[in-house]
Amino acid sequence: MDLGLKDKLVLVTGSGSGIGKATARVYLEEGARVVVHGLTDAEVAACVSDLSPLGEVTGKAGDLTDPAEADALAAFAQDQGEVDVLVNNVGIFSVKPFDELTDADWMRFFDINVMSAVRMSRVFLPAMLKRGQGSIINMASEAGVKPLPQMVHYSVTKTAMLGLTRGMAELTKGTPVRVNSILPGPTWTEGVEAYFDGLAEQKDEPVDDIVGGYFKSDEPTSLIQRFVQPDEVARMIVTISASTASNGAAHRIEGGIVRSIL
Template identity: 85%
Template sequence: MDLGLKDKLVLVTGSGSGIGKAAAQAYLEEGARVVVHGLTNEEVTACVAGLSPLGDVTGRAADLTKPEEADALVAFAQDQGDVDILVNNVGIFSVKPFAELSDADWMRYFDINVMSAVRMSRALLPEMLERGEGSIINMASEAGVKPLPQMVHYSVTKTAMLGLTRGMAELTKGTRVRVNSILPGPTWTEGVEAYFDGLAEQKGAPLTEIVDGYFQSDEPTSLIQRFVQPEEVARMIVTISASTASNGAAHRIEGGIVRSIL
């Protein structure tokens, strides 16, 4: 299927690994030009080197909790043309008891998981509206509608991403600019794998046993009873970002964990 993305300029934040890198690869495979982003120069250089055989890819490191570095990333992308698609993918997660979360913990999660998207969108949405064309994808999570007790801080930031998405979408009425969110379920990224490796070592049990037990005990409503793969999420990101009829919507790819028909 031709999604009409050939030569479109796409900026994917947090694309040095995981879902972000898979999305960057999927866009390149569609013929788009891609700007990748990571926290360090080493991460970005490795990502660009790995993806460059697939097409036109460049990258820049930036700490998106710092407005000046977010602006520098935007300027870097704009030097290559109008940004047609922005994927706000930067995010962190951790498991921590609610009572042990400090104010600093809460502010750090909001700064990285929410304000990074605000900063990037604030810079690029007005230009998209002026052109009357563009697409923004905000990465939320199934935890945004089914908060996780062991990750309340993370869950709340993902709920905020849903509100941000719909609020920005309301600004696009009558244009061909779209703002949508994607809600992945538990996804087998490098970060998740590292977490479960540590858990398996801590419990002295095989990794497969820990993973299988996770779905039985923590996510029993999952219909697929497995982790989503980054490539599966990437395909939805690319497809929804290219759709000219989807706007203001939250698109689930969480394996049926959320027991809802909507």
Template identity: 70%
Template sequence: MDLELQGTRVLVTGSGAGIGKATAKAFLGEGASVIVNGLTQQEVDACVHDLGHYGDVSGLAADLTRTEDAERLFDFAAALGPVDILVNNVGVFSVKAFEELTDDEWLSYFNINVLSAVRMSRLILPEMLKRHTGAIVNLASEAAVKPLPQMVHYSVTKTAMLGLTRGMAELTKGTKVRVNSVLPGPTWTEGVQNYFEGLAAQKGEPIDEIVSNYFQNDEPTSLIQRFVEPEEVARMIAFVAASGAANGAGYRVEGGIIRSII
């Protein structure tokens, strides 16, 4: 499908691996120029090298928990031209008991998972509104709607992303700027693989057995009964970013875990 994104400029944060990298590749496949971002220049350079033969890709290392780094990334992108699409993908997760989470840990999760998107959107959304065109896609999660007891902190930050998305979308009325969110389900990224490898080592059980039992034991409402692939999320992100009538909404790509008809 041609999403008519040829010649657009896309900035994908947290795109050194996982969903972010797959998203950068998807946009390149649609003929867009893509700016990638990671925590280290080594990570960014490796991503640019891996994706370079798919199209026009460049990148910059920036820690988006820091305002000055967000401004550096914005300046880097702006020097290349206006950003047509911003994908706020930066995020982290962990499994930890609610009662063990400290205030500092809560603040750290909000800083990474929510305020990174606030910082980049605060810089880029006004420019889009001046041009009356552009799209922002925020990465939420099925946990935003179905909070996970083992990841209350993560779930709350992803719920906040839904509020941020709708609030920013309200600012776009009467323009062709759009702000939406995408809600992936459990996705087989490098981070998830590392988690399950650690769990397998801790339990002394084969990782294949733990993974195969995960949906039966932990996510029984999943209709696909498997992990989502990063490329599947990436295609949804590109589709939502390209859809002129999509604004202020959340788009699920979570395998039917959320038991709802909408």
């Protein structure tokens, strides 16, 4: 299927690994030009090296909790041309009891998971509106509508991303610019794999046993009863970003965990 992305310029934040890297890969396969981003120069260089056989890819490192570094990434992307698609993917997660979460924990999660998207969108949304074209994808989560008790702080930031998405979309009314969110369920990324490895070591149990029982014990409402793969999320991101009729919507790819018809 031709999604009309050939030669479009796409910026994917947090694309050194996981869903972000998979998303960059799919955009390149669709013929887009891609700017990747990671926290360190080494991470970005490795990503560019891995993806460059697929097409035109450049990258820049930066800590998006620092407004100056966020502006520097935006400027780097603009140096490549007019950004047609922005994917606000950068984010973190952790498991921590609610009563142990400090103010610093809360502020760190909001700064990384929410404010990074605000900082990048503050640059690119006005530019897209001025040009009369463009698409922004914000990464939320099924936890944004089904908050997880072991990750209340993470869940709240993902709920915030849903509100941010709809509010930004309202600013595009009557224009071809679109802003949508994607809600993945548990996805088998490098970060999730590392979490389960640590959990297995802590419990002194085989990691395969813990992973094998996860959906029965923790996510019994999942209809697919498995982890989503990064490339599955990536393909939805790319497709929705190219859709000219979807705007202000929250698109779920969580395997049916959320028991809702909408």
